[in-house]
Amino acid sequence: MYKGTVWKVGNDVDTDVIIAARYLNDASDENMRKHCLEDAIPNFSQVISAGDILVAGKNFGCGSSREHAPISIKVSGVSCVIAESFARIFYRNAINIGLPIIASPEAAAEIQAGDELEVDVEQGIIKNLTQGKAYQGETFPPFIQEIIAAGNLLNYVKAKVEAK
Amino acid sequence: MGMTITQKILAAHAGLPEVKAGQLITAKTDIVLSNDITGPVAVREMKKVGITDVFDKDKIAMIPDHFSPTKDIKSAEQCKVIRDFAKEHNIKHYYEVGKMGVEHCLLPEQGIVGPGDLIIGADSHTCTYGALGAFATGMGSTDIAAAMISGETWLRVPEAIKVIVTGKPENSWISGKDVILYIIGQIGVDGALYQSLEFVGDGVQYLSMDSRLTICNMAIEAGAKNGIFAVDDITRAYVKDRFQREPVEYFSDADAEYVREIVVDLSTLQPQVAFPHLPSNTKEIGTFGDVAIDQVVIGSCTNGRMEDMQAAAKILKGKKVAPYLRLIVIPGTPEVYRQCMREGLIDIFMEAGGVVSTPTCGPCLGGYMGILAKGERALATTNRNFIGRMGDPESEVYLCNPVIAAASAITGKISAPEEVEA
Known part of the structure; x- marks a missing residue:
């Protein structure tokens, strides 16, 4: 269960905007945290509070396959991301590295910046405490839930390889 | 099924x-x-x-x-x-x-x-x-x-x-x-x-x-x-x-x-240009006004192959790039590079005033080898024109095919080959 304040971004937020390629020569968590979303929300790394929730429009994370994008969001302190829809590679990457995400077109449309949310990713339930509304977002198929339960994809694969 | x-x-x-x-x-x-x-x-x-x-x-x-x-x-x-x-x-x-x-x-x-x-x-x-x-x-x-x-x-x-x-x-x-x-x-x-x-x-x-x-x-x-x-x-x-x-x-x-x-x-398809800041923001060549450019990049995993080099060279042969414009040509592989040499294309690019780089992704993702300053505009044969993709967040990238890129390098604005004077 995550509780936090909303930051809102629009449609088609691409991975270059989430973390620009000019910072990809240093994949350290500190470098990722420092420059996360800086071309969309100035000084995001300084204004965000740990646990805050990012709400986006359609096709969030489109573009490059860089895993640095969900990593930068995670290490900047964002607890989870809600979007109308996610770009394919970003969706996988978020699951693989353990960044909680929920797709919910209704929630993404109605939630406003600054709203207080309570989110249950496992059940896909989003409660907007400010507006007094609740939404049922998409839940993950059992196979993906196993990856999430393992913490990340490599823990899951390691267990599988070692079992052989 | x-x-x-x-x-x-x-x-x-x-x-x-x-x-x-x-x-x-x-x-x-x-x-x-x-x-x-x-x-x-x-x-x-x-x-x-x-x-x-x-x-x-x-x-x-x-x-x-x-x-x-x-x-x-x-x-x-x-x-x-x-x-x-x-x-x-x-x-x-x-x-x-x-x-x-x-x-x-x-x-x-x-x-x-x-x-x-x-x-x-x-x-x-x-x-x-x-x-x-x-x-x-x-x-x-x-x-x-x-x-x-x-x-x-x-x-x-x-x-x-x-x-x-x-x-x-x-x-x-x-x-x-x-x-x-x-x-x-x-x-x-x-x-x-x-x-x-x-x-x-x-x-x-x-x-x-x-x-x-x-x-x-x-x-x-x-x-x-x-x-x-x-x-x-x-x-x-x-x-x-x-x-x-x-x-x-x-x-x-x-x-x-x-x-x-x-x-x-294909019988009615015309050259397309994607305007900032999404590849979907396309317009047919000739349907928009003058767009002056500071840099042209020909290369990348999208258009860094032999046919791309040949298409660009055909337009650039015997021509000069516009004053103050930078033309950066990046053959995609050493083999493409060497074939360009054998066919005399490197000479054509350099005589036109372009620079020919060793293969690299370089400027396509704003890495290096042609980064844009604030307010600058590039026309590129690359694949993305997102905000800040090739440099400063206030620079712009337009996408097109190698022929349009080459013609535009000569005129200094986004142009069809017909606009290049004989």
């Missing part, structure tokens, strides 16, 4: 007689690719869980192309991570500077990927190889790390969009870039989200392998999981004496299911 080519390749690699759209499968991988940005993160993740063995050293490709030849100390350290890894594991398809090319130009050219393959790569433009009748898709570093360990990956079987390419090109300046920009302009940057784009029709015969590679390269810019062409004589001629393994040809069943159809008529 019949299957599409994509679904047949996935079924074969999952060891299943058939698969259906939406099904989650685990499939074996033929080639697992990473580069100097994504490879180090994959290696780091493998080390974190204490696994250092790879499933098959001959099925892994690591290409230091993004910030290489290295642009600074940090990128040198990243390249060293994959170089050390490749040495330690005797990785077959590691290409050092000098042999290295832009990965999606290099792998087809060297015959590392071919028809019937299932290829995953930690680079979104891995979808390029669909041009060869392969299933290829981009993923992140952790997925690639998992596949380097296990030789497998999980996939959701995609629905397919049928792209019917019809007619014969009337405008001799169009190529694959215009086909894919037109499609993205029609369906948007998420128009094929999670789906396959399958290219069929009587017009496909007029699309060369280089054009098909360009088209599949940008399938991701419509959100697609993969782009794919069925194998035909053009494919067979390309992979002959090149592909290092046995090609396997798959064809879609007559009753395969498609969620929608899109038609592209």
